[in-house]
Amino acid sequence: xxxxxxxAVLPVFNDRISLEKAIPESLSALEKITDSFELIVAxxxxxxxxxxxxxxxxxxxxxxxxxxxxxxxxxGRALNRAFEYSKGKILCYxxxxxxxxxxYLPQLIxxxxxxxxxxxxxxxxxxxxxKRTTDRxxxxxxxxxxxxxxxxxxLHDHQCGFKGFNKEIxxxxxxxxxxxxxxxxxxxxxRAQKAGxxxxxxxxxxxxxxKTTVKFKDIxxxxxxxxxxxxxxxxxxx
Numbered sequence: 001x002x003x004x005x006x007x008a009v010l011p012v013f014n015d016r017i018s019l020e021k022a023i024p025e026s027l028s029a030l031e032k033i034t035d036s037f038e039l040i041v042a043x044x045x046x047x048x049x050x051x052x053x054x055x056x057x058x059x060x061x062x063x064x065x066x067x068x069x070x071x072x073x074x075x076g077r078a079l080n081r082a083f084e085y086s087k088g089k090i091l092c093y094x095x096x097x098x099x100x101x102x103x104y105l106p107q108l109i110x111x112x113x114x115x116x117x118x119x120x121x122x123x124x125x126x127x128x129x130x131k132r133t134t135d136r137x138x139x140x141x142x143x144x145x146x147x148x149x150x151x152x153x154x155l156h157d158h159q160c161g162f163k164g165f166n167k168e169i170x171x172x173x174x175x176x177x178x179x180x181x182x183x184x185x186x187x188x189x190x191r192a193q194k195a196g197x198x199x200x201x202x203x204x205x206x207x208x209x210x211k212t213t214v215k216f217k218d219i220x221x222x223x224x225x226x227x228x229x230x231x232x233x234x235x236x237x238x
Contacts, residue, residue, distance in 0.1 A: 007088030045072040076184030095161035117197035121162035127203035183225040
């Protein structure tokens with residue numbers, strides 16, 4: 001398996017409409033960053049025709065790769081699988097609705113090129129520009145405050161779906177990651193900091209996507225996951 005510079009991953013679950021825009025815009029953005037890349041669609045048990053769209057793109061462009069699962073894996077496990085079989089030295093992923101302005105993709109990659117183990121966009125740093133409802137803003141700030149309070153993170157935003165990784169380092173962290181769904185993002189950032197790796201956070205322009213798959217039960221689950229991870233790190237030392 002030949003190595004390339006950048007592997008970009010789009011996690012997908014019933015996102016056919018978003019894919020129609022995300023694939024061509026991703027290819028255009030990546031072509032401006034590097035000549036050596038692949039675009040992986042981690043399609044997680046979709047039933048809306050998402051798989052078929054990616055298969056058509058695979059025929060047209062060899063840089064597009066489909067990772068399909070017949071059954072729902074969850075966001076975290078779908079990303080784990082895509083990253084494990086990716087060919088890039090630098091890995092990144094971003095939400096398929098392109099909520100984070102793609103103008104920041106070069107910075108996401110460059111932070112890894114400059115030596116960071118992890119890079120992440122932030123909706124909550126000074127200089128960030130976001131558009132979302134007040135209740136979601138309050139929930140997000142409350143959640144991130146709890147992550148900093150209980151888990152000792154120094155970051156502002158743990159759940160922005162816009163992250164980059166040094167693959168060699170990420171592969172060392174992944175075996176310790178237990179989250180299989182939305183908390184995956186937070187656990188990756190916390191584990192990386194606890195291990196002493198450099199995490200580069202920078203402000204982005206972000207707009208709420210037309211479709212969100214985060215449910216209230218997911219928010220409750222992530223709150224519970226904060227306490228579980230605190231227990232693992234501070235009591236079980238795992």
